[in-house]
Amino acid sequence: MFRKIHIHITLMVTTLLTAGCHNARVDDSSLIILTTGNLHGAILPYDFKADTASGYSLSNISSYIRDMREIYGEDNILMLDAGGNFSGSVEAYYFNYIDTVGEPIYYRALKYIDYDAFGLSQNDLKIEECLHPRRLDSNWHPRVVCANLLNAKTKKPYFLPYCIVKKGDIRIAILGLTSPEVNLWLPKMLWKEIMTTDMVETAQEWVNYIRMVEKPDLLIGMFQCGRDYTAHGYEMDSYKNPNGGIPVIKMVDGFDLVIMGKDVNPSVYTVVNDYGHKVPVFNVGILGGNVATTVVHFNLQEDGSMKKIIHTAITPSSDYEVNEEFISQFSHDFTSIHGWITQKIGTFDNSCHPFEDFMFQSPYRKFINDAQLWYTEADVSISAVFTRTPEFKSGDVLMSDLLYYYSFENEIVKLRMTGQEIDRLLEFTYGNQFAQMTDGNCRLLNLWTEPTTGSLARDPEGHPYLRIPLTEFFEAAGIRYTVDVSKPRGNRVEIQSFADGSPFNLRSEYTVAMNSFHGSGGDDILYHAIGWNSETLQMRMLPIHSIHMREVMAQFLSHKGLYRFEPSTDWQLLPAKWIEAEKQRLKSDRATPIFSDNWK
DSSP: OOOOOOHHHHHHHHHHSOTTGGGOOGGGOEEEEEEEOOOTTOOSSEETTTTEEOSOSHHHHHHHHHHHHHHHOGGGEEEEEOSOOSSSSHHHHIIIIIOOSSOOHHHHHHHHHTOSEEOOOTTGGGSHHHHSOTTSOTTOOOOBBOSSEEETTTOSBSSBSEEEEEETTEEEEEEEEEOGGGGGTSOHHHHTTEEEOOHHHHHHHHHHHIIIIIOOSEEEEEEESOSOTTGGGOOTTOTTOTTOHHHHHHHSTTOSEEEEOSOSSOEEEEEEOTTSOEEEEEEOOSTTOEEEEEEEEEEEOTTSOEEEEEEEEEEEGGGSOOOHHHHHHTHHHHHHHHHHHTSEEEEESSOBOTTTSTTSSOHHHHHHHHHHHHHHOOSEEEEOOOOOOSOBOSEEEEHHHHHHHSOSOOBEEEEEEEHHHHHHHHHHHHHHHBOOOSSTTSOOBOBOBOTTTOSBOBOTTSOBBBSSOGGGOOEEESEEEEEETTSOTTSOEEEEEETTSOOOOTTSEEEEEEEHHHHTTGGGHHHHHHOOOHHHHHHHBOOOOOOBHHHHHHHHHHHHSEEOOOOOSSEEEESHHHHHHHHHHHHHOTTOSSOBOOOO
């Protein structure tokens, strides 16, 4: 049987919650807030990629929610979700890209549980259904709160900036904010429709309004951003800080409780703001792995002020059994998704190991580039390593395999670039990938070294750390070029011609295919390499049917029927003798078959 509540949560709730709170005065009341966040579509307790049951999901959490409502009553429970629901799982992917007619499973799941409000993350905004929920049941209107996304024409909030929820006599205001950098993730058609504003400025405006007009008993901030506001060189008072949640808490007085999204690890902490007030903050983590229980007790003081005692506990959802009623509600979805994911797409004639040759001519990257060129008919294609799967086995390929072979929720984009911009982009990435070799005994890869000894920094298993992630190990297709690592950064790449031998002109303009993450400014690569900003991206993006990279790969493999993995012959590393010596060293060095990329 479902374990209703952990002992520490039971004691906390029982001690603080006033019995019979339905008719209690606000000055003698308690409220229980149940919070999820960054579910990334983890609705069902099943890992469709691995074709096996999983130990956590919204179905597990729904058991806990159901029992809490039964014990303490609907009027004492506030249900919130911090956002990050509409992409990231097979369930979400299926309803975003395959079944585009029926109401998406994430909407039906939120409706089934009856959430009071939820926020928005940058991943949500990549999905058009979130922005224009045309398949949403017209009888259900979810309270999506986000104050700093504006309609570019009217300058009014695109969504509800805040909402008011009443639980018994308690009046709760929920203000939503999201990272201002979300405009980098919006589809091109929406760049001119939606604008972002600074989180601190927006909070100052709306908190003052809410306190004066709504006079809530409790003000909750629901922020979709990371905790580290100093990331990428930002500071506390930086304008449009992409992680502006903590600056909001510090500089804007009035929040009783703040829910932070985005960060992977769950946490509970307190921030003392510039006015000397302590603000409880928590983050529930990702993928439906946790649920947060917050108890707020209102206590009227002798001086007439209202004291609010707030406690939060975070518990793994795997501690609770799945809700069988919930599972039954979505059994048809399970059947449909499972049938789609187990269909045969094509056949691989041989195996492929993405990490063995990622620094050389990579059969894996060539497969992606082949698919991108086939689908877009672009002049040039650029790809990197987008998988953690160590081996692609020969034989039949199922849709579930492609979900492993390409790990991210990216679409395909097509850009206009000059030949010189293509050259500069390759110079930038190959400058980051490789060190400068002075002889055949030098290492090829650009690796981290220990600051004190100068020796290679290694993980506990002996693997050295890359200076850049594998997703920035670019390889181009459609052109013939060389990369001479004996030369300094910025002077290594020589583009000789197109793959068919036709001339390549640095002054001419060409079409380039890549994934939507890099093609929309992800990791600032286009900015650092060729100086593009968001306005440049808008002008250079070409119209293309919205389609996910996995679907591009599926269509390409289905078209080919049989695909053989082979390294590209259109580019090579120089000097050839030095590179061959490095290959032999890597084969003999058992400590370096796979490289770590998370050392700082």
